[in-house]
Structure formats: structure tokens, C-alpha cells
Amino acid sequence: MVKSLSLDKNGIRKGAWSEEEDDKLRAYIHRYGHWNWGLLPKFAGLSRSGKSCRLRWMNYLRPNIKHGNFTTEEDNLIVELRKKLGNKWAAIAAKLPGRSDNEIKNRWNTHLKKRAHDEDIVLELEHLGSMEPDQANLKENKDLECEKDRAMINLASESLSSSSSSCWLGLGGAVFGDVPSQTSSYQLADDFWTESFLEDITSSVDSMPSPYLVDNLISGSSCQDMTVVDEFSWSMLDSCSEHNSEFFNC
DNA sequence: AATTGAAACAACCGCATGGCG
DNA sequence: GCGCCATGCGGTTGTTTCAAT
Known part of the structure; x- marks a missing residue:
């Protein structure tokens, strides 16, 4: 029930998401949050559009998302x-x-x-x-x-x-506990990501380029551009450590 | 067993909106 | 006020599955 995979002229993948892509996206957002959907795919090592990543996250990979029969x-x-x-x-x-x-x-x-x-x-x-x-x-x-x-x-x-x-x-x-009045903003509980999942993703995350270590992923960007991105990424990551849950608002 | 049409659903596309310089 | 950009939303499409014939 998924679209077959294809590539557009820019090499962007379309169609069904593979398990590997899901793992990459899940692991990346778990570690860094979705600080910028436009740049996220490159940092996460995904040949997808930011839109596609966002959609996949919101509709399928997001924590607490339910699948299957409606009551x-x-x-x-x-x-x-x-x-x-x-x-x-x-x-x-x-x-x-x-x-x-x-x-x-x-x-x-x-x-x-x-x-x-x-x-x-x-x-x-x-x-x-x-x-x-x-x-x-x-x-x-x-x-x-x-x-x-x-x-x-x-x-x-x-x-x-x-x-x-x-x-x-x-x-x-x-x-679920109390039904939140604004379910668009999910609070991330400490045990949100199961231990087994954390074990599974550890290796892939560690080998994944972080937004502030990679300086050659944005094609055509100048060094100046990357400085801006780096500073932004650092500030966001600082915020992430302080307000972790905000990075998972949906 | 083969064919066909409907159902199901993941994903895409285009537009609207809001924030920012 | 204006333009640009990122994000969000709703409509639509494409593909697979399944039941009926």
C-alpha cells in the first residue's frame, strides 16, 4: 500500500520509505530534534525533501502515534x-x-x-x-x-x-492519562523512547553526521553560510539540552 | 486460477500562513 | 509594507490489497 520508489531530477527520493530511512530519521530527530526541516534531510543522510521527512515524522514515526483500527x-x-x-x-x-x-x-x-x-x-x-x-x-x-x-x-x-x-x-x-487540550504539542516523557529502541539506534546515530560537525553537506553553500548554520545549530542544540521536549512538539 | 473493481492508506502537491529581515 | 522562507494544512494521487465474479 505504498508508492513505489522513484528519484526526481534532483536525486530526491520519492515514494515508500524504507526501514533504513525510517531509522535514520527517527534516530536523527531523537538526537537533534527537527530544528529545520529543510536542512534536516542532508544532516540526517536522507535523500528526501524536508517536506517528505516532516510528513513521515508527523504521520508515522512520531512518538505516541497510533496505527491500526479506529475504535x-x-x-x-x-x-x-x-x-x-x-x-x-x-x-x-x-x-x-x-x-x-x-x-x-x-x-x-x-x-x-x-x-x-x-x-x-x-x-x-x-x-x-x-x-x-x-x-x-x-x-x-x-x-x-x-x-x-x-x-x-x-x-x-x-x-x-x-x-x-x-x-x-x-x-x-x-x-493516555489526561487528554491534552492542545495535543499538537506533545510532551516527551523521559521513557518515551524505549530502551530497546535506544540500543538499536545507538550505532547508527553515532555514525550520523551532526549538524555542527558537517561542513560540506549543503551544496553550493559558502564557508560564511556554514558559519551561520553552525552557530545556529549550536544554539539550537544548547536549547535542546535545556528544553528537550520542545524539540518534539508536533 | 485469473481478472477486475473497490477499498485502504501512504505519500505528494499546491496553497495559505506566519515569522523575520 | 514588502518579499522571502519555513512550516502547516487540506486535497489529491498512486499503489497495494482484497473480495467478488
């Missing part, structure tokens, strides 16, 4: 939030810890859109079925009832909202 509670919440917020996938994702906007968008487009549409039709038909026959033929009445329908649907979704939110908070409390 009924999650589905309900997505449907409900979409009614309220529209296609604001990032805003919706902020309410579902561990799910990326891309994943939610895909979930909506492949599963929930049709379901939500079907549910609206059922509501509409149920309502029409309860109407007097001659009433149903009167346009003005129909228009009025359509308005009532919308109100009923909204009311139903509000009701669903309060109940499913409770379910979700219960689930969130059990699995």
Missing part, C-alpha cells in the same frame, strides 16, 4: 467533530491523541463519509415517514420541516457529542 468512540468523535469543524483535519486530530490529521482524513474519506451520509438519509426518511401525506406535498411545509430536520440532526449530534466525549475521556484517561 467506535474515535469514529463517533470524528463524525461529530467534522460536523462542528468541517474539514479542519488538524483541529480534529488535536482532539484525538495519537492520530494524525492525515490518518483521520483518510478514515473520513474511506469509511465515515459514507456512513454519515447514510445516517442523514435515514433520519430524513424517518421524518418524512411520520408526516401526513398532504403535508408532504406542500412545498412550504416541506421547507419548514427540512429546517426542523436540520435542527433535530444538530440536536442529535450535540447529544452524541456529550455522550461520546465522556466515553472518549474515559478511554483517554485510561490509556
Whole structure:
């Protein structure tokens, strides 16, 4: 279910990410943070665009990201939030810890859109079925009832909202702890990266060029340019040691 | 067993936004 | 105020998988 690999004219890889690329990106961000997506690929030894790296990190490699089946509670919440917020996938994702906007968008487009549409039709038909026959033929009445329908649907979704939110908070409390109000900024716990992972990546990270040691990776850049980059990198790394979690905000 | 169409989803692309000089 | 650049967001595409025929 992945795009086949290809290279563009600049030698930038496109398509599916290999496990090796994932490891490089994960290891690099773990060590240095994503201080600049544009430069990160070169420092991390990846032939990818910064955009591609960012997307891969945000949607797949980011800590705490969940993969696999959506729960009924999650589905309900997505449907409900979409009614309220529209296609604001990032805003919706902020309410579902561990799910990326891309994943939610895909979930909506492949599963929930049709379901939500079907549910609206059922509501509409149920309502029409309860109407007097001659009433149903009167346009003005129909228009009025359509308005009532919308109100009923909204009311139903509000009701669903309060109940499913409770379910979700219960689930969130059990699995994630308190559901953060701003899940776009993740706090990195000390044990975020498992010990086994740290062992796995140690060798690759140590052989990886750090942003302040490499001076020939930015093609065409002058020595002056690199001085700027070096100073920037040092300051960022200093900040990193002081405020480690900020480097993993998503 | 082969074919085909739909479903699923990772990834790409273009535009919008915000920060900075 | 303006232009540039990095980042974020949402729409779309491309590929694989799987079920139906």
C-alpha cells in the first residue's frame, strides 16, 4: 500500500520509505530534534525533501502515534467533530491523541463519509415517514420541516457529542492519562523512547553526521553560510539540552 | 486460477500562513 | 509594507490489497 520508489531530477527520493530511512530519521530527530526541516534531510543522510521527512515524522514515526483500527468512540468523535469543524483535519486530530490529521482524513474519506451520509438519509426518511401525506406535498411545509430536520440532526449530534466525549475521556484517561487540550504539542516523557529502541539506534546515530560537525553537506553553500548554520545549530542544540521536549512538539 | 473493481492508506502537491529581515 | 522562507494544512494521487465474479 505504498508508492513505489522513484528519484526526481534532483536525486530526491520519492515514494515508500524504507526501514533504513525510517531509522535514520527517527534516530536523527531523537538526537537533534527537527530544528529545520529543510536542512534536516542532508544532516540526517536522507535523500528526501524536508517536506517528505516532516510528513513521515508527523504521520508515522512520531512518538505516541497510533496505527491500526479506529475504535467506535474515535469514529463517533470524528463524525461529530467534522460536523462542528468541517474539514479542519488538524483541529480534529488535536482532539484525538495519537492520530494524525492525515490518518483521520483518510478514515473520513474511506469509511465515515459514507456512513454519515447514510445516517442523514435515514433520519430524513424517518421524518418524512411520520408526516401526513398532504403535508408532504406542500412545498412550504416541506421547507419548514427540512429546517426542523436540520435542527433535530444538530440536536442529535450535540447529544452524541456529550455522550461520546465522556466515553472518549474515559478511554483517554485510561490509556493516555489526561487528554491534552492542545495535543499538537506533545510532551516527551523521559521513557518515551524505549530502551530497546535506544540500543538499536545507538550505532547508527553515532555514525550520523551532526549538524555542527558537517561542513560540506549543503551544496553550493559558502564557508560564511556554514558559519551561520553552525552557530545556529549550536544554539539550537544548547536549547535542546535545556528544553528537550520542545524539540518534539508536533 | 485469473481478472477486475473497490477499498485502504501512504505519500505528494499546491496553497495559505506566519515569522523575520 | 514588502518579499522571502519555513512550516502547516487540506486535497489529491498512486499503489497495494482484497473480495467478488
